[in-house]
Amino acid sequence: EPEVTQTPSHQVTQMGQEVILRCVPISNHLYFYWYRQILGQKVEFLVSFYNNEISEKSEIFDDQFSVERPDGSNFTLKIRSTKLEDSAMYFCATRPGTFAANIQYFGAGTRLSVL
Amino acid sequence: AQSVAQPEDQVNVAEGNPLTVKCTYSVSGNPYLFWYVQYPNRGLQFLLKYITGDNLVKGSYGFEAEFNKSQTSFHLKKPSALVSDSALYFCAAGDNYGQNFVFGPGTRLSVLP
Numbered sequence: 001e002p003e004v005t006q007t008p009s010h011q012v013t014q015m016g017q018e019v020i021l022r023c024v025p026i027s028n029h030l031y032f033y034w035y036r037q038i039l040g041q042k043v044e045f046l047v048s049f050y051n052n053e054i055s056e057k058s059e060i061f062d063d064q065f066s067v068e069r070p071d072g073s074n075f076t077l078k079i080r081s082t083k084l085e086d087s088a089m090y091f092c093a094t095r096p097g098t099f100a101a102n103i104q105y106f107g108a109g110t111r112l113s114v115l
Numbered sequence: 116a117q118s119v120a121q122p123e124d125q126v127n128v129a130e131g132n133p134l135t136v137k138c139t140y141s142v143s144g145n146p147y148l149f150w151y152v153q154y155p156n157r158g159l160q161f162l163l164k165y166i167t168g169d170n171l172v173k174g175s176y177g178f179e180a181e182f183n184k185s186q187t188s189f190h191l192k193k194p195s196a197l198v199s200d201s202a203l204y205f206c207a208a209g210d211n212y213g214q215n216f217v218f219g220p221g222t223r224l225s226v227l228p
Contacts, residue, residue, distance in 0.1 A: 043207075043216075043218040043221075056215055058215070103164060104209075106151070
């Protein structure tokens with residue numbers, strides 16, 4: 001069964017450094033999402049992406065964050081100048097383009113630890 | 116704004132007994148409701164969804180959920196729990212266009228042998 005792949009599984013970084021989290025969507029999926037789950041808390045929406053542009057973003061997704069599809073396949077989340085409170089599990093999700101098939105398929109996540 | 120509540124942080128049930136994990140929602144327009152399960156160190160795995168149609172929806176691993184519009188609920192159920200069902204369960208609501216999901220806080224299910 002096709003799946004969403006995220007790399008790395010665990011990323012450790014120093015505060016103030018930039019990190020890039022990578023996601024390989026299921027092929028033929030057109031909508032892409034990033035979510036965040038701080039340890040012990042709920043899963044929170046960050047951003048959605050369609051047709052090479054952001055379609056919606058939450059208030060969490062400030063200027064520190066950016067997303068792109070650099071090569072038409074990978075979908076990346078960049079966090080500039082990481083802060084301690086950015087430590088969380090980051091999930092990528094994708095879904096097909098058809099309206100009715102709006103199940104989002106999630107990757108296994110990247111655990112980001114900011115020291 | 117959409118919101119999802121899961122009133123129980125933890126549900127304990129004995130193996131073989133029926134289980135229920137509760138979810139209530141508040142959405143504008145037609146609700147698009149989902150259940151996901153998260154096993155330790157794993158991502159969110161889709162279980163089932165309600166978009167339209169029958170109020171009782173069946174999903175993976177013998178789970179089902181009942182949509183109740185008057186009570187704005189979408190409780191997850193299983194007739195006979197397995198120890199392997201022990202995990203974190205999330206209820207989620209999506210908008211009409213399948214855009215961002217709003218997740219509930221999660222309910223940890225423990226099935227005791």
